[in-house]
Amino acid sequence: MIPQIELTGVNKHYGAYHALKNINLTIDKGSFVALVGPSGCGKSTLLRSLAGLEKISEGRMTIAGEDMRDAPPRKRDIAMVFQSYALYPHMTVEENLMYPLRMRGTDKAAAKIKAADVAAITGLSGLLERYPRQLSGGQRQRVAMGRAVIRNPKAFLFDEPLSNLDAALRVSMRKEIRSLHDRLGATSVYVTHDQIEAMTMADHVVVMKDGVIEQQGAPLELYDRPANRFVAGFIGSPAMNFVAATGAGGGRVVLDLPGAPEISVSQSVETSRKLLVGLRPEHLKVAHGEEAGFTLPVSLIESTGSLTYIVLGFGQSEITVVEQGRERVQPGDNLRLTIEPGLVHLFDPETGRRV
Ligand SMILES: Nc1ncnc2c1ncn2[C@@H]1O[C@H](COP(=O)(O)OP(=O)(O)O)[C@@H](O)[C@H]1O
Numbered sequence: 001m002i003p004q005i006e007l008t009g010v011n012k013h014y015g016a017y018h019a020l021k022n023i024n025l026t027i028d029k030g031s032f033v034a035l036v037g038p039s040g041c042g043k044s045t046l047l048r049s050l051a052g053l054e055k056i057s058e059g060r061m062t063i064a065g066e067d068m069r070d071a072p073p074r075k076r077d078i079a080m081v082f083q084s085y086a087l088y089p090h091m092t093v094e095e096n097l098m099y100p101l102r103m104r105g106t107d108k109a110a111a112k113i114k115a116a117d118v119a120a121i122t123g124l125s126g127l128l129e130r131y132p133r134q135l136s137g138g139q140r141q142r143v144a145m146g147r148a149v150i151r152n153p154k155a156f157l158f159d160e161p162l163s164n165l166d167a168a169l170r171v172s173m174r175k176e177i178r179s180l181h182d183r184l185g186a187t188s189v190y191v192t193h194d195q196i197e198a199m200t201m202a203d204h205v206v207v208m209k210d211g212v213i214e215q216q217g218a219p220l221e222l223y224d225r226p227a228n229r230f231v232a233g234f235i236g237s238p239a240m241n242f243v244a245a246t247g248a249g250g251g252r253v254v255l256d257l258p259g260a261p262e263i264s265v266s267q268s269v270e271t272s273r274k275l276l277v278g279l280r281p282e283h284l285k286v287a288h289g290e291e292a293g294f295t296l297p298v299s300l301i302e303s304t305g306s307l308t309y310i311v312l313g314f315g316q317s318e319i320t321v322v323e324q325g326r327e328r329v330q331p332g333d334n335l336r337l338t339i340e341p342g343l344v345h346l347f348d349p350e351t352g353r354r355v
C-alpha cells in the first residue's frame with residue numbers, strides 16, 4: 001500500500017499551547033480515515049495542518065511521497081470540503097461546481113463538461129440551474145462535495161461537515177459521503193466528535209485527546225481491545241461501565257460493589273492488585289437462573305421498543321445494561337447480572353492503560 005499522507009513526529013504549538021503532540025500517522029491511498037475525539041483535542045488543527053492552513057512546529061509531512069511541510073495550500077493538491085453553507089448563494093449549482101476550475105484558468109466550455117461529469121457522480125444532474133437556496137440540505141452538501149471532487153485532488157479533508165444537519169439527514173449523508181469516496185477511489189480524512197460517525201464511516205479510526213493520538217486502528221479493533229480507559233469510554237454507546245476492583249489471584253477479581261461479588265476474567269491477576277474493570281452494557285446479561293453474578297438495584301428503565309436500557313445504581317455510581325427485546329423489571333427490583341470472562345476489560349487505575 002502506498003502511503004498517500006505520512007506524518008512523523010508532528011508537533012504544533014500555538015504560542016505556549018501545545019496543540020499537537022508527537023503525531024505519527026500513515027494514511028494509505030484509497031482509505032477513509034476518521035479523526036475523532038472531544039472538542040478541543042486538536043482534530044481541526046491536524047486537518048488544517050494537512051491542508052497547509054496551519055504551519056506545523058516540528059516533524060515531517062509528506063503527501064504522495066513529496067515533502068509538503070512548508071508547501072502553501074495550493075501546492076498540496078488537497079481539497080477541504082466545507083459545510084454546505086460555504087456555497088456561493090448568487091451562483092447556480094453549475095457555476096458553484098465550475099468555480100474551482102475557472103479559478104485555475106480552465107476555459108468555460110471545458111469547465112461545463114467537467115461540471116456535468118461531477119454532477120452525474122454526485123447525483124446533481126437535474127439541479128444544475130438551481131440556486132443553493134432552492135436545494136435541500138442534503139443536495140447542498142452534495143454541491144459542496146462536488147466542488148471538491150471537480151479538482152480531482154490527492155485527498156479530501158472533511159471537518160465535521162454534517163454537524164449542522166438534522167439526525168435523519170446526517171445518517172443518509174454519512175452513507176452518501178462514504179459511497180462517493182468508494183466510487184471515486186478517493187483518499188479521505190474525516191474529522192468528527194461523533195464516535196458513531198467515525199466507527200460507521202471509516203476504515204481506520206484515530207482517537208485523539210489533548211493533542212495526543214490515544215489509539216488508532218480498525219473500528220472494531222478499537223471496540224474490542226481499547227488500549228486505555230479513555231478509548232474504552234469514548235468508543236461505544238451507551239458507554240462502557242467502569243467498576244473499581246481488586247485482584248483475587250488466578251482469573252478472579254472482586255468488584256468494589258455491595259457484597260463484594262467476585263467475577264472471573266480470562267487472564268491471571270495478582271492478589272490485591274487494584275484494577276478498574278470495564279464492562280460493556282451489551283455484554284452484561286440479566287440472570288434468570290442460578291448463574292453466578294452480582295446483584296444491584298434498578299434505578300431507571302428505558303425502552304426503544306427493540307432494546308431495553310436498564311440502569312442499576314450503586315452509591316453515587318451506576319451501571320447500564322442493554323438487553324435485546326423487553327425486560328419486565330421495575331425501579332427498585334434487584335437484578336443479578338452475569339458476564340463472560342472473555343468480555344471483561346481490565347485497566348490500571350493509575351495509568352488508565354489496559355492490563
Ligand atoms: N489559532 C489558535 N491559536 C491558539 N490556540 C488555538 C488556535 N486554534 C486552536 N487553538 C487551540 O488548540 C486546541 C485544539 O483546537 P482544535 O484543533 O480546533 O480542536 P478540535 O477541532 O478537536 O475541537 C484548542 O484548545 C484550541 O483552543
Ligand SMILES: [Mg+2]
Pocket residue numbers: 043044045
Ligand atoms: Mg474542530
